[in-house]
Amino acid sequence: MLEDKSVSKTSLAEIGEFGLIEQIKEGFPIRLETSIKGIGDDAAVIDYGTEKTVISTDMLVEGVSFSWSYMPLRHLGYKAVVTAISDILAMNAIPKHILVSIAVSNRFTLEAIDEIYNGMKYACDKYEIDIVGGDTTTSLSGLILNMTAVGAAKEEKIVYRKGVEENDLLVVSGDLGAAFLGIQVLEREAQVTKVNPNNQPDFEPYSYLIERQLKPEARLDIIRLLAEMDLKPTSMIDISDGLSSEVIHLSKENNIGFNIYEEKIPLDPAVIRTAEEFKINPITCALSGGEDYELLFTIKQADFDKIKGNPYLTVIGHATTTGADNFLITRGSEQMIPLTAQGWGTAEEEKEN
Amino acid sequence: MLEDKSVSKTSLAEIGEFGLIEQIKEGFPIRLETSIKGIGDDAAVIDYGTEKTVISTDMLVEGVSFSWSYMPLRHLGYKAVVTAISDILAMNAIPKHILVSIAVSNRFTLEAIDEIYNGMKYACDKYEIDIVGGDTTTSLSGLILNMTAVGAAKEEKIVYRKGVEENDLLVVSGDLGAAFLGIQVLEREAQVTKVNPNNQPDFEPYSYLIERQLKPEARLDIIRLLAEMDLKPTSMIDISDGLSSEVIHLSKENNIGFNIYEEKIPLDPAVIRTAEEFKINPITCALSGGEDYELLFTIKQADFDKIKGNPYLTVIGHATTTGADNFLITRGSEQMIPLTAQGWGTAEEEKEN
Structure with missing residues (x-):
């Protein structure tokens, strides 16, 4: 590189x-x-x-x-x-x-x-x-x-951002949060090199994260897959600013709420491991990180069988009702936390991030 | 303004x-x-x-x-x-x-x-x-x-830059050089105002030039006119970098030479008057000034009758032969001066400009 x-x-x-x-x-x-x-x-x-x-x-x-x-x-x-x-x-x-x-x-x-x-x-x-x-x-x-x-x-x-109906399933391609952690690793090493020009960073453990940041891929394969499956999403958006921000875009455009499930959000093991190293919640990386260039889309429940078991596609939640807010349903505790453009939490918490 | x-x-x-x-x-x-x-x-x-x-x-x-x-x-x-x-x-x-x-x-x-x-x-x-x-x-x-x-x-x-044949006529819409002189006037007054903030510039005598610089128009009317006349140019380009540069583009793309006639180049009286004030040859403004956004195109000689007498269109020259160079034929003296991207003259003269 x-x-x-x-x-x-x-x-x-x-x-x-x-x-x-x-x-x-x-x-x-x-x-x-x-x-x-x-x-x-x-x-x-x-x-x-x-x-x-x-x-x-x-x-x-x-x-x-x-x-x-x-x-x-x-x-x-x-x-x-x-x-x-x-x-x-x-x-x-x-x-x-x-x-x-x-x-x-x-x-x-x-x-x-x-x-x-x-x-x-x-x-x-x-x-x-x-x-x-x-x-x-x-x-x-x-x-x-x-x-x-x-x-x-x-x-x-053609699929627009608008088109979601109540109870549609929310689907994401690939996994999330890696590009954000890639930049954290690169920035950390750039800082070290500034102090010590002889720094020889070992990027090996982070190669997936760095590749997602420096050489992301566009999901042409997913668009072809959807055509092969004869599956037309009811709405679609690409994830450039983080999952949370894109869910809110779909919500606003359709005046409908979404519930997404923390335990369903697809994370690579390198994301979990490196988030821990940086003392960040890996879910934060997925919700707020951005630059993943994965596709986020909604499908009718009747189409679920078409994507069931597909390793590239994960159902992470569903549309709820017209006018509802957007929530993250946490693992285990089953708390409902409001989604914000910056991730999740209350306005007060947001300012601290 | x-x-x-x-x-x-x-x-x-x-x-x-x-x-x-x-x-x-x-x-x-x-x-x-x-x-x-x-x-x-x-x-x-x-x-x-x-x-x-x-x-x-x-x-x-x-x-x-x-x-x-x-x-x-x-x-x-x-x-x-x-x-x-x-x-x-x-x-x-x-x-x-x-x-x-x-x-x-x-x-x-x-x-x-x-x-x-x-x-x-x-x-x-x-x-x-x-x-x-x-x-x-x-x-x-x-x-x-x-x-x-x-x-x-x-x-x-659709008309491309390529398509010129020998002896095609070279036509320009509107007049040239005004936008360039407009910027000269505006820059001169900006310099004066820098020294004397109470400067009250009188832009009235230059209003046409300043309008051509600050609020140029695109020649949609000419494209509509050509359609009405049922006249399809053999090649076309817009004049953004000066007439000379655009003639050279057409010449290179078609491997053909052009002769353009100094006395035919359309100049507004304000261009002639103001060029004199700035001690510039008004033809230099037309050839090298740029930002006129007029259209430059070639037509077959047989189509000349369609544009004859039209006040918006001027024949300024013609394509000569394959592989030939481009020349400005001067007024009166009938000298042939090679066109350069910067205007006209020899390579040595160019450096002085």
């Missing part, structure tokens, strides 16, 4: 904006039949015939969305693609195209920009995405990326 | 990201039948049926793309929409939807952001555009906007 320091460094002033665009264009030949025109004209042209166009945009700002102290450039490129297409997947649509805007200050070399695009290319290859356009500009401080993702779906397949 | 200083100031921390999104969403109800889903889900949903989707993205960075010293917030919002849809128009497509990403540091108030969106709303009303999505995030320094524009066109109507 470390940068190769031996590569040559070309300043962006030497190559110029058009040179940079040419180089980016060469790295991303278009492959999809739906890509009529890619990089190099005033706009991309995409043809979805009778399918609907689904489109989303995300901005990533250095020092806010990511930090160089632990995010290698290639991983940044990969993650930028993943976060962009995750929004398209959350509509039950297939991501197909991406447009990338990038603003860089002149402290970045061409090789650094290349590394970012290499990471994007790797993700585009994996998820079968064409980069069809973008913009390059100068920034006065740091790097800013904007990703616009475009996807396609038949109208009747 | 001055800000209203009396309005209340709400910090963004008070309202939060979701509050900001809610407020933006309320300001932009969707109107177009093709907008199936707008702001407030993981992605927008757009339906173009049998038409093709055309999409483009632009990033605007404070201090690089614009400066507060002369760009009021409302104008920034308006101009951001115009620059975004200009790329769609340059494909001979009709812009329909926009997604806006915005990163702001906390020195911005809610009222400041509102002003930007008010400008966008004004442009969206004028050009019949729906804002259907976006992203809001924090920046560590200044304002960054990213605009993604989406449009529609029948496949056979």
